[in-house]
Amino acid sequence: MNTTSSPVTPTHAVINGTDLLEDRHEEQLRSDEKICLAFNQHNKHVSSDEHRKRLPVNRFRDEIEYLMTKYQTLVIVGETGCGKSTQLPQIVAQICHQWMGTDTTTATTTPTTDHKHPMVAITEPRRVAAVSLAARVAQEMSVELGREVGYAIGFEDCVDRQRTRIKFVTEGILVNELMSDPLVTSYGAIIVDEAHERTLNTDILLALLKKILRKRPALRLVVSSATIECQLMKEYFNFNASSDRSADTSTVLCLDGRCHPVDVYYSRAPVADYVKESVQTVIKIHERYQFGDILVFLTGMEEVDACVSTLKDYARSLREKQTPGLRKLYVLPMYASLPATDQMRVFDTFGKSVRKVIVATNIAEISLTIPGVSFIVDSGFVKMRFYNPRTCTDSLVVVPTSQASAQQRAGRAGRERAGNAFRLYTEQAFQELTPFTTPEIQRSCLALTILQLKALGVNNIAKFEFISPPPERHVVSALDLLYALGAIGDTGALTQPLGLQMAEFPLHPMFAKMLLSSPGFGCSVEALTICAVLQVHNIWQQPGGGQRALQARRAKHELSVEEGDLIAYLNVYNLFVKADKVRSWADRHYLNYKALVRAVEVRHRLESVMNRFRMRWRSAGDDVDAVRRCIVAGFFANAAYLDPSGNYRTVRGDHELHIHPQSVLYTRPRPPKWVVFHEVLHTSQQFMRDVTPIDPKWLTELAPHYYQCGTDREIMESKLTNNT
DNA sequence: ACCCGATTG
Structure with a gap:
């Protein structure tokens, strides 16, 4: 950019440094280290095109260009609905394009x-x-x-190599692109949208980008975040070690774009049963306020269904009484495992005489926005997964939300007009909530993450600069597993070719190991299918209740086999393919059609990775033991045995386990003595999911390094003599 | 007797 010829406003007076914006900027930095640009988004008398030009990010295009000139990293904070996600890419692309024509002799600034x-x-x-x-x-x-x-997501590439200038990708795609292009040289700028969600991939990506920014000073990073995590981000990307603020390499731009005010109300006293209380609150809202739909946040399917059914009773009583002045209530559930057609109903619109009540899980906070909502009922709780490195298992527990999450939920009421949020907890309880949700990287199994990082050249995980470093014992537990699987050697380096190949699969390392071992068992065809189906959830349809639920259970029982869940999945998949992958077949057997179709896609993708490694395609035919031995080759660390009391115990660690009620083995008469499992989920008990009965000899035979040393051998020997 | 939500050249 040549500032003298730049056809824009005075905010471009970078040269003298005394410009209004510059002053305001420095002053703000001193006061709260943020630039706040206020705007008025809502102007009813403009066409949609006009409206778009008035979106806050567009109005501050010049400021954005100025800041991108001066800083390598720009953290942009703006409320949802301010058009960041659609406008920023266009603005940043324009700026990059402009810079392309720059005379390099003036490139100092x-x-x-x-x-x-x-x-x-x-x-x-x-x-x-x-x-x-x-x-x-x-x-x-x-x-x-x-x-x-264009865009690129897991199974679809929709880009033009020559022409595409703006490319939307999932976070995982960019992490993977780094494997072949470690400095992301095909990009001039990267916008990380929704960074406040702090998914596992957000944190990995930001940490990798931090390294890349040091090596590529011309690369620009825009971190787009909806909450006040901006200071953390700003400091994370600031390479300026001196106290001289003018040498900062990152800054914050705050687009003050709150849509409409939302009044927040708290409970006066703590609430004993938030499901019951949410019902009462919806009724109160309905009787007190005339207009606006209601969105209730609960934690899971069971709670949602209970709340919906009580509210439906109330709605029915309203209809019967024909209460004058009160509108009809239309109550709808919303959660991820709901069939797609039922999910779509939350977007239906009704006449003025009907009020919509949507009872949802966290899906309505994170991944969808329902228009027309002006009332929020917030239970204050969320169901979240936590990894336990001691037992190498996940727990699924109901925990209080964070303040940030409560704020996000409340904001859902103010998208179109002023709204109200009713929090089913006291104001003091709100003050005691943690400010932010624990980032996923601190509550996940890190085996795949560490494998990927090692493949990207990050060998010393302890020295890697995460925004929020994961607990050390999570790292140790992941390294132990990777070592046991043979992905890393004694020095912690990736093994060749096994470790390197495992890193290329978008799968938990246990699956990758199973796949890469499969040609040796002559069952690569079957192993591929099983891995693909296990990446997809909810293969079995589970209708809410009544006759259909009974039929669904019966259909599942017909497809269940004593060889366990994984072999049942294999059979189901093969039958689906044999039936030409039609929906009617899936429906008839109470199987989830969309999930099966997705399994077909996943299988296709994994197949191409296998082909790149020139794996031999072999089918085991009817030799189920070959397939089960192959499963053990990947999942030997997840072994358990039936103890005399009738419970299962893990071989390593000696923790009590139970077969999950969703397993096909749950309803079978004789529980198997030895099993391996895909994962353990701690809800009301420690439940093993996706269970395969095995012969215990396979463990010592296929994983001697894991089971024949020290105390483990003693444990094994005692179990073997007691149980077989 | 039971699973929040996402996701991978």
């Missing part, structure tokens, strides 16, 4: 691009978001999707 055809990447945590935002931006720019604007 301006970052010239370090490549010929810079693209802008925008990362999204979810696939649907990447695709739909790409489609919207293409439409706004009047270009065909897949040309100037």
